[in-house]
Amino acid sequence: MATTDEFRTAIPLEELREQGRAQVSVDGTPLALFYHEDEVRAVDNRCPHMGFPLSEGTVDDGVLTCHWHHARFELACGDTFDPWADDVQTYPVEIRDGDVCVNPNPERDLPPDEHWANRLETGLEENLGLVLAKATIGLHDAGVDHREATATILDFGTRYREDGWGPGLTILGCLANVIDDLEPEDRKRALYTGARRVASDCAGEPPNFDQPSFATREVEFDRLKRWFCDCVEVRDADGAERCLRTAVAADRSERELAELVFAAATDHPYLSTGHVLDFANKAFESLEHAGPEHTDDSLAALVEPLVTADRSDERSSWRRPVDLVGLLEDVYGGDVTETSGLEALVAEDASAEWEPPTDLRETLLADDPEAIIDALADAVREGATSEALASEVAGAAAMRVAQFGTTNEFSDWNTVHHTFTYANAVHGATRRTDAVELYRGVFDAAMSVYLDRFLNTPPAPIPEPGANDAEREPEEVLEALLGTFDVEGEVDEAGRLVGEFFDCGGDPEELKRALGHALLREDAGFHTIQNLEAAFRQFDLTAEGTDGAIDLESRRRVPLIATARYMAAHFPTRRETEQTFTIAARLNRGEAIHEE
Ligand code: FES
Structure with a gap:
């Protein structure tokens, strides 16, 4: 309870009675006082919506x-x-000696972390952008670890969307992955963006009703995996979900669960232009932030995208003029859903010792699908792990974005983007399980890189190390880079500036913070957010230095050049999201929004 000493004189009662209302400031708090139905009421004068004076x-x-x-x-x-x-916040009032006295610091009903956690739930349920912005800012400012909010949003997104894992949850996972790369203010923006996109995906959608696990926990893993893949193959969502939940309930390891999911996700090439495998990879990555207790519902949310996926072996581009599916079948063993051929190919001593041939990148980016498949098959035979090979293909896919010609149709940015994020997801999956099925993801990604070859004709120039005179300070270059996102058409300049930033010795972490800020101040679309996250991941995974045979310093800057170009092609936007975020931040700080 507030003590009597906390009350401050605000206005003579008679004056308020005559006026009916008054606007006062008590200890710096702007208040609206009302005399209504013989009672005095005090509320914060700033409307909690957008700050209009309630007086x-x-x-x-x-x-x-x-x-x-x-x-x-x-x-x-x-x-x-x-x-x-x-x-709206109300304030206790007492009448003393004919004056209205107000306590401007009342005890709050809930501590800030609980208050904002409740508001986050409300914002998600009602799909309210401003409420979500205030809640995510409030939680961050209350010192709540972003993982807690991420877990709340993840739970909501998996429960209230019958269609399962979608773009909203993927955005949440992408931003959770890069949150440590961002400035503190942008971490709030990241959480807000994730919450907003999940709420938007769920708005008006039927909720998801669970299929239970089987009662038995005794089914051997290989059988459960076979059942799961068979159910996905015939698009049986209920059966697939029961198998998957049984695997989780039986405490199968993360590696085994990953094998189960990624085997089904690679049974056909490039499902739904790569989104399905990317969703699966993001689900596993999200669990690293939210915690393993969310495994059951998060993985079950993947079933719907798996069973409803478009299968690229049914697309003409994978069949004509070159029958890519036929070429892949020759490697996999007669059918793209089989792995027996691959199993025979995989060297017994597959290890991290394998070094990529110096011409592998060139082969992957060239015009000969048979040569690409042969090169990959040779690598598998010679002991390349799926992870090492996936890294090579992801690097080639990043090149497609970095060299995307701006004379192409604008929509084709998405074509090279899809291949890049798919290849990145395959790479992520191979770091989770060494299941032989994931080699199929590597080959499929390589075929998609091949299919995108005309989008690099002619290739946009990639600034090589040392191409700039490096006279400017890195901060100047970053400022110029951010400037390219303020105007349309600065695609090549954005890529060049990333090269210049490296040439003048700039810290890559600063570059990431700048790119992250540039992303989050815009109304960035699903693909742009995916693209930046994949670029950061590929940058981090590319080893520093050079090995003499392959110029890794040249390679590691490619993903960041690629994403800067992709962003420049899609920015500027209206920045409505940023406007909402700014209003929420100012309201939470108690600043006036509405100019009187
Ligand atoms: S309703 Fe009060 S500012 Fe919008």
Whole structure:
């Protein structure tokens, strides 16, 4: 309870009675006072929605109505009729010696972390951008680890979307992956963006109802995996979900669960232009942030995308003029769903010792699918792990984005982007399990890189190390880079500036922070967010230095050049998201939004 000493004199009671309302400041807190139905009420003068002065609102029948967007508040307690507006803070009032006295620092009903956690739930349920912005900012400022909010959003997204894992949850996972690369303010933006996109994906959608696991825990792993893949093959969602939940309930290891999911995700090449395997990879990565207790529902959310996927072996581009599926079948063993041929190919001593041939990148980017498949098959035979080979293909896929010609149709940015994020996801999956099926993901990604070859005709120039005179300071280069995102058409300049930043000795972590900020101040689309995250991951995974045979210093900058170019092609946007975030941040800080 507040003590009597905390009350401050605000206004003579008679004056308030005559005016009916007053705007006062008590210890720096702007208050709206009302004399209504023989009672004095005090509320924060800033409308919780967007800060309009509530002293200019209408009071009638115990309801205060804001005049800007007409949010209504129960005057005595401040609770709103309109959840998009949030509740308004009320303040205790006492009448002393004919004066209205107000306690400007009342005890809050809930500590800030609990208050904002509740608001996060409300924002997700009602799909309210401003409420989500305030909640994610409030949670961060209350010192709540972003993993807690990520887990809440993940739970919501997997439960309330019958269609399962989608772009919203993928965005949440992407931003959780890069959050440590960002400035503190941008970490709030990242969490807000993830929450907003998950809420938007779930809005108006039927919820997901679980299929239970089988009662037995005794099914051997290979059989369960076979059942799961068979169910996915015939698009049987219920059966697949029961198998998957049984594997989780039987405490199968993360490696085994990954094998189960990624085997089904590579039974046909390049499912849904690569999105399905990317979703699966993001689900596993999200569990690293949210915790293993979310495994059951998160993996079950992958079933719907798996069983409804478009299969690229049914697309004409994979059949004509070159029958790529036929070439892959020759390697896999008669059918793209088989692995017997691959199993025979995989060297017994597959190890990290394998070194890629110096011409492998060139082969992967060239015009001969048979040569590509032969080169990959030779590598498998010679002991290349799926992870090492996936890294090579992801590097080639990044080159396709970095060298995308701006004379192509704009929509083809997505073509090279899909291949890049697919190859990155395959790479991520191979780091989780060494299941032989994932070699199929590597070959499939390589075929997609091949199919994209015309989008590098002619190839956009990639700034090689030392191509710039390196006279400018790195900060100047970053400023110029951010400037390219303020205008349209600066695609090649954005890529060149990334090269210049490296040439003048800039810290890659600063570059990532700048790119992250550039992403989060825009209304960045699903693909742009994916692209940046994949670029950061590929940059991190590419070893530093040079080995004499392959110029790794030249290679490691490619993903960041690629994503800077992709961003420049898609920016600027209207930045509506940033406007909402800024309003929420100012409201949470208690600043005035509405200029009187
Ligand atoms: S309803 Fe009050 S500012 Fe919008």
